[in-house]
Amino acid sequence: MRFTSERRLGGGVLEREFTLGEIPGVLWTPEPAPEPVPLILLGHPGGLHWMRPRLEARARQSAEHGFASAAIELPGSGDRPRSETAEQARADLHRALAAGEPVAEETIDRLVLPLAEKAVPEWRAALDALLALPEIGGPVGFSGGVISIAVRLAAVEPRIAAAVLYAGSLIPRAVFEDARRVTVPLHVLLQWDDESNDRQASLDLFDAFGSEEKTLHANMGGHTGVPPFAGEEATRFFARHLK
């Protein structure tokens, strides 16, 4: 892990860009922090540059609670090399959506599974590097992003202590199996009228999680319409579980 830039955002947040091998990432830490702080991994749909303002806002909110935050670029997004398989699957997906046809399970598998298989070890490697920093302690939370990546990571990575998930569609069947193996406390956000989301699939996934403590917060509006109070509730969930 190599830091490539450093900037103070004001309000006591230090922002550092880094690279982890080929993978670009950003780390936000609260200042001053006399003790090692908990860490929230910020999931996103891919495209760190495009997502940056929203990630910064989430990082600032976390820093107010004394948490560090970090994000890394997804495979095939931003400046990272595209995957031909994924591009082909994405084209098939858009063709089906444009034609108003149901999206074939096989297309979803081709689009999501290779992405999750590549992204999960990268998040784990980032976790190794981040937890080696003296200013980062733990516990670790994962928040948002591509739900299949988040679910698989929570299923296989014991250092993830709690997760905020953002219900989205295109969930491969294999991810329901991952969901049964998740046991950490979960806080799941569902936008009830999300145009790009299969509500029933989201409810089924919520039901599938093995966690004893899991909460579903459903709100009105579309994919990007999560109300501010719902974001604050998610932050309080982490405050309960990462301290």
Next chain:
Amino acid sequence: MRFTSERRLGGGVLEREFTLGEIPGVLWTPEPAPEPVPLILLGHPGGLHWMRPRLEARARQSAEHGFASAAIELPGSGDRPRSETAEQARADLHRALAAGEPVAEETIDRLVLPLAEKAVPEWRAALDALLALPEIGGPVGFSGGVISIAVRLAAVEPRIAAAVLYAGSLIPRAVFEDARRVTVPLHVLLQWDDESNDRQASLDLFDAFGSEEKTLHANMGGHTGVPPFAGEEATRFFARHLK
């Protein structure tokens, strides 16, 4: 409205029992309260005496936010005269449940609709009396209790500004019609594994509400297992809408 007893609970809460005609009730107000305060009507399943400890706990929590709380006994509960129709319907219900049979819609209608038809005007009369007290101002929220009473009251009583609903089963079809007419902000609690609750009916009811702002909070566990943090979230919902 006639006050029949007065007691200080400590922590700045004045508790007064009252009667409204034949109907017993309890009012909790925060002290000191230099200005008229908002009011939360505390719904319950019937049986003020039996429910008293839980109602007191809810009233204390509301008082911390500067809200008054009040509850009245339901028709046919506590010392109030039983209804033969309701007792017969309740017996039919228990027979069906004991036999593991589905409960007939007609049984649900006989049990719930006359109760709601009687209870709703009583809550409205209580509201008239409570809002006439100099220490109570408004706005007014309704919280919990028999969901069919809460939904109908929210549909017909314009002084209800926001409601916390507790998803329960036995919802007559007519109440889905009431739900479409509800437009105030709603915060709906659903216990995901509630043994006495039809989860799908609760989700359908949530979908039916006409409110632009409605939030569903689903948590694990049975009917009485609402986690403490879910209660705090409901209180914050009122704090957002009744101030």
